[in-house]
Amino acid sequence: MTADVSCLDQVEAALDAVKAQGCPAVRGVFHLAGVPQPLQPLAQLDISTLKAVLKPKVLGSWLLHRLLTETPLDFFVLFSSWSSLLGTVGQRIGSYSIANTFLDALAQHRQTLGQPALSINWGDWAEIGMRHRSVQAGYRLLPDEWTLHPQQGLEALSLLLPQQGQTAVLPVPWQQFLQLFPQTQSF
Numbered sequence: 208m209t210a211d212v213s214c215l216d217q218v219e220a221a222l223d224a225v226k227a228q229g230c231p232a233v234r235g236v237f238h239l240a241g242v243p244q245p246l247q248p249l250a251q252l253d254i255s256t257l258k259a260v261l262k263p264k265v266l267g268s269w270l271l272h273r274l275l276t277e278t279p280l281d282f283f284v285l286f287s288s289w290s291s292l293l294g295t296v297g298q299r300i301g302s303y304s305i306a307n308t309f310l311d312a313l314a315q316h317r318q319t320l321g322q323p324a325l326s327i328n329w330g331d332w333a334e335i336g337m338r339h340r341s342v343q344a345g346y347r348l349l350p351d352e353w354t355l356h357p358q359q360g361l362e363a364l365s366l367l368l369p370q371q372g373q374t375a376v377l378p379v380p381w382q383q384f385l386q387l388f389p390q391t392q393s394f
């Protein structure tokens with residue numbers, strides 16, 4: 208069963224299908240849906256790119272939150288990014304940064320409601336995923352040495368899963384980071 212997580216009808220239909228097929232009840236959520244923003248100065252960001260990047264994270268996570276609000280869950284994990292913590296380094300991924308900030312805020316909101324929530328501000332992953340594809344296309348914001356290998360990411364995830372709130376997994380040497388992005392010294 209696949210669905211556009213930002214589309215109410217499709218998410219409702221997917222949840223109904225899970226029940227109709229006699230699957231075990233939903234006990235947890237991993238929200239990973241995301242669309243990368245092409246690297247571009249904030250001033251050049253157009254409305255269609257903004258919407259495309261915000262929809263899966265903002266609408267998608269909110270719909271899952273609302274539709275499962277009466278469902279007892281063991282976990283509700285949101286795959287956020289370093290970009291919401293460190294701002295838009297170079298101001299080139301503004302919409303992506305905003306989308307991830309929403310995930311962080313949703314985790315806090317769910318906590319205030321007494322519902323499980325964990326937003327993980329992941330560093331860049333190596334070998335797989337959107338950052339890897341971006342590197343293959345010739346674009347990178349952070350050096351390859353500062354990436355997480357998939358096995359490290361999965362090990363971190365298994366350690367973090369019982370936790371609530373917001374946490375970052377960022378294998379970044381901070382002195383070097385500040386040299387590379389001196390404008391972030393004021394964060």
Ligand SMILES: NC(=O)c1ccc[n+]([C@@H]2O[C@H](COP(=O)([O-])OP(=O)(O)OC[C@H]3O[C@@H](n4cnc5c(N)ncnc54)[C@H](OP(=O)(O)O)[C@@H]3O)[C@@H](O)[C@H]2O)c1
Pocket residue numbers: 210211212213238239240241242243262263267286287288289328329330331332333335336337338339
């Ligand atoms: N890779 C990294 O270095 C990194 C770092 C920090 C955070 N993250 C976050 O971790 C998550 C996973 O990243 P990734 O690298 O695995 O990304 P990815 O390879 O681009 O995968 C993203 C997935 O989201 C799905 N998706 C997009 N819009 C959707 C929608 N409206 N409804 C349902 N599914 C939708 C895509 O499906 P389709 O293929 O069908 O479009 C794709 O399977 C993302 O939220 C990303 O922001 C990744």
